[in-house]
Amino acid sequence: MIGIFRVCLIATLFVAFVPTGLLAGSYEIPRLTFAQLVDSIRADSEVTQTIKSYSGKEVAIHGFIIPAGPPDLSFFMLSRVSALGNYCCEVPVGQDETVYVFAEKEVKITYDPLRIFRIVGVFEAGMRADPTIGPSLFRVRNARVEEASGAKIFKVGEMPAAASRP
Amino acid sequence: MTILTIALKYLRGRLVASTLTAVSIALGVSLVIASVILARGIKEGFISGATDYNLVVGAKGSPMQLVLNVVFRMDLATPNIEYTIYRDLQQDQRVGVAVPMALGDAYHGFRYVATNGAYFATSPWRRKTFWLAAGRLFPDDPPNAPTYEAVLGAEAAAGTGLRIGDRFYEGEEMADYPLTVVGILRSTGSADDRAIFFSLSSFWGMNEVARKMVVKPLTAVLIRPKRMSDLPSLHREHNVAPETQAVLPSGVLLTIFNMMAVAEDVLTMILAIVGVIVLLYVFVSMYSATLERRREIATMRALGARRATVLAIVLVESCTLAAVGGVGGILGGHVAAYLAASLLATRSGLVTSPFLFGALQPAVLASVILLGTFAGLLPAVLAYRTEVAENLTPLS
Numbered sequence: 001m002i003g004i005f006r007v008c009l010i011a012t013l014f015v016a017f018v019p020t021g022l023l024a025g026s027y028e029i030p031r032l033t034f035a036q037l038v039d040s041i042r043a044d045s046e047v048t049q050t051i052k053s054y055s056g057k058e059v060a061i062h063g064f065i066i067p068a069g070p071p072d073l074s075f076f077m078l079s080r081v082s083a084l085g086n087y088c089c090e091v092p093v094g095q096d097e098t099v100y101v102f103a104e105k106e107v108k109i110t111y112d113p114l115r116i117f118r119i120v121g122v123f124e125a126g127m128r129a130d131p132t133i134g135p136s137l138f139r140v141r142n143a144r145v146e147e148a149s150g151a152k153i154f155k156v157g158e159m160p161a162a163a164s165r166p
Numbered sequence: 167m168t169i170l171t172i173a174l175k176y177l178r179g180r181l182v183a184s185t186l187t188a189v190s191i192a193l194g195v196s197l198v199i200a201s202v203i204l205a206r207g208i209k210e211g212f213i214s215g216a217t218d219y220n221l222v223v224g225a226k227g228s229p230m231q232l233v234l235n236v237v238f239r240m241d242l243a244t245p246n247i248e249y250t251i252y253r254d255l256q257q258d259q260r261v262g263v264a265v266p267m268a269l270g271d272a273y274h275g276f277r278y279v280a281t282n283g284a285y286f287a288t289s290p291w292r293r294k295t296f297w298l299a300a301g302r303l304f305p306d307d308p309p310n311a312p313t314y315e316a317v318l319g320a321e322a323a324a325g326t327g328l329r330i331g332d333r334f335y336e337g338e339e340m341a342d343y344p345l346t347v348v349g350i351l352r353s354t355g356s357a358d359d360r361a362i363f364f365s366l367s368s369f370w371g372m373n374e375v376a377r378k379m380v381v382k383p384l385t386a387v388l389i390r391p392k393r394m395s396d397l398p399s400l401h402r403e404h405n406v407a408p409e410t411q412a413v414l415p416s417g418v419l420l421t422i423f424n425m426m427a428v429a430e431d432v433l434t435m436i437l438a439i440v441g442v443i444v445l446l447y448v449f450v451s452m453y454s455a456t457l458e459r460r461r462e463i464a465t466m467r468a469l470g471a472r473r474a475t476v477l478a479i480v481l482v483e484s485c486t487l488a489a490v491g492g493v494g495g496i497l498g499g500h501v502a503a504y505l506a507a508s509l510l511a512t513r514s515g516l517v518t519s520p521f522l523f524g525a526l527q528p529a530v531l532a533s534v535i536l537l538g539t540f541a542g543l544l545p546a547v548l549a550y551r552t553e554v555a556e557n558l559t560p561l562s
Contacts, residue, residue, distance in 0.1 A: 068414065098395045111417070132291045
């Protein structure tokens with residue numbers, strides 16, 4: 001009787017903890033920072049192979065939403081700097097400071113221009129011209145958007161552990 | 167006789183009470199349907215009516231007022247900016263298209279919108295296309311030779327009854343500068359349908375103050391940058407400038423949506439309370455009906471009807487009432503939404519669709535039937551437990 005009880009106990013513990021262990025070692029979405037993106041741009045508007053290696057892969061990027069497209073946020077830009085901060089930081093100029101984001105489905109967030117959001121989607125690097133949005137260097141497609149309260153915006157030189165992996 | 171026919175017979179037997187119960191359910195459902203459709207419709211109306219331009223530059227003031235006035239023709243026009251701001255923007259290397267706008271005055275409530283030909287131009291990035299239903303567009307006339315020619319939006323033409331060649335003005339001081347209708351646009355499903363367009367020169371010519379000004383006034387400039395990534399710098403530049411503000415129209419609309427979400431939460435609570443009241447009404451109605459006919463139920467039982475049959479009859483009755491009320495409510499809700507949408511379009515120019523069909527209608531109907539049946543459960547159990555001996559005693 002005690003043997004059966006032990007077998008049941010071990011089986012229960014196995015079912016409860018093994019999937020958690022498997023998940024812990026599973027694929028983690030790498031995070032890219034604006035510092036990395038800026039660093040990757042070459043003089044001829046090309047980008048480094050390191051950043052290009054993320055193309056087609058799912059990445060996470062944190063930043064401020066600039067609602068440059070329609071109000072359903074099917075397309076918007078992600079920036080290092082808030083669109084509404086008139087006193088803070090340098091004005092973002094050029095392709096390096098923004099990521100063009102195409103949402104997977106209707107974005108259901110409480111829009112706040114002063115809040116940092118986390119977007120996760122398929123990354124694309126390299127100059128491309130689009131008839132509706134014009135030329136872009138960094139894009140994220142099929143993006144999901146979520147609030148990223150308290151997230152850290154990494155500066156040039158700083159690398160989050162996940163993104164600095166080769 | 168089947169359970170359904172007996173149930174229907176019982177409902178017909180107390181026609182007034184049954185009708186009132188079904189009507190109360192229908193009213194509750196109508197309120198839910200109309201509220202949800204209108205809330206969605208207003209949001210959809212704002213999204214579909216939004217401008218294709220990415221930035222609006224105007225005078226310092228409320229960003230919401232600027233966007234509501236310039237894009238949706240609501241609210242009052244913001245103060246003027248100088249025409250030179252438009253010229254500078256036109257020459258800015260980052261700007262792809264800049265469209266000047268001057269707003270103010272109206273004819274029979276239809277707003278005057280002064281602009282140039284660029285406003286009507288088609289482009290791969292523009293969702294909106296302007297088609298003429300009749301006539302032609304007005305020319306981009308020079309400031310010293312205004313033509314006073316006007317193009318009417320579809321609704322403005324229908325509302326005013328003006329035709330090609332008609333001349334019109336509103337207010338005594340405008341009598342010397344009547345506008346001549348040269349074109350009528352097809353419907354665009356946006357606030358442009360309610361606008362009366364003409365050239366900037368005509369606008370300046372017909373307004374005494376603007377006529378005397380050396381540097382002519384504008385209300386706003388719509389901007390499409392060559393590269394979207396230049397948008398933040400253009401936005402910042404005109405916001406830190408002392409005389410202008412730059413607004414992302416979608417940002418303003420998203421702020422409006424945030425405010426609407428709070429109102430929707432309050433509305434959801436009100437609707438939930440309405441739902442509970444309707445359920446209670448169904449319950450009270452069924453309960454009193456069951457109490458009234460305990461003797462009949464006892465007779466049915468004495469004649470061989472099973473307890474389960476009695477239970478099913480009461481449940482079918484409440485289910486039928488809920489189904490009739492639910493269907494009536496869905497129809498009534500759409501009628502109410504249609505009337506409210508028409509009123510909204512007339513008063514504010516916001517075009518909303520009152521016939522948005524989707525998962526809402528079947529979901530509401532299924533919920534109403536389920537909850538209505540649930541409300542009849544306790545009366546049904548009461549009927550189920552009716553004792554034959556107790557309820558068949560002589561009345562005397």
